[in-house]
Amino acid sequence: MDEKTEHLRDIFMDVADDETVTESQSEQRGSLLRAGSVNERLEGTIGKMRERFDFDTELDDHALRVVVRRFYDGESDDGIATVLRIPVEAVFEARMDLHLVREDDAGDVDLSTVRRLLDDATTEGVAARLDVDPGTVSRAREVIAAENRAQRVSQRFRTEFEEILTDADIAVRLTADTREDGLDEATEGMEVDVDF
Structure with missing residues (x-):
């Protein structure tokens, strides 16, 4: 520890009741691939829509989240209905409530x-x-x-859905690229094709 750091530590110790100088971090840093965040954000937007508009659909927010994600994945109403085990008309009704035309x-x-x-x-x-x-x-x-x-x-809610899903897609691609790049750099020049 250099002289300035030691001096700052001494000042902290004089002012603080605790001798612990560092605080452990309990929250995850960054937002890439944080578990559940995309689903929570989608359901949050769906909840705001429910508050603003009367929904005709009987589907719960979890099922509506599935409708949103699969709609943006380009899946047909038949495909979504099969996944959710509901009639195709129920998917159409849900999409109309969610402004997904x-x-x-x-x-x-x-x-x-x-x-x-x-x-x-x-x-x-x-x-x-x-x-x-x-x-x-x-x-x-x-x-x-x-x-x-x-x-x-x-088009506020549709824009929110698109932003949430775009952020998630970017996060997945960036994380995958980072993992690949990091592994490439770490193994550069090493013998990796080894038979045991």
Whole structure:
């Protein structure tokens, strides 16, 4: 210990009641791959959505988290339904509550046309005018409602989901790269192909 460090230690000892100069760290440092943090953040966002909007889905937050993650992984509603062991319609309903709209959710009908016609007609009336099944118009109506809710909050919740999952993806890639780079440097120049 040099003279300055010893002097600082003496000052600390005079002022403090304890002779311990160092404090152990109990929290993990950094945020890369912290267990559960992505799931907790997703469920936190889902909880905020529940407070703000009335959900039609009967799925709990855990199942909704699965819907969010698999939606962003590009999985179809059929695939998500299989994993959760629920009807495909329940996945669609959950996605609408979560503002997770796909481009093809409305099927063959034009949403702007349905939106315009719904101002003056019932679902059945719009279906008759467009010569489509009333179920198709009902589905389009749900998509329109989900888009409207998302626009009222400037797509805030969908943006939060994307940020959480992007952060997680970056963390996984950075951690993997760091492990690979560290191992490469540590074994550089060493005989690693050894038979026992």
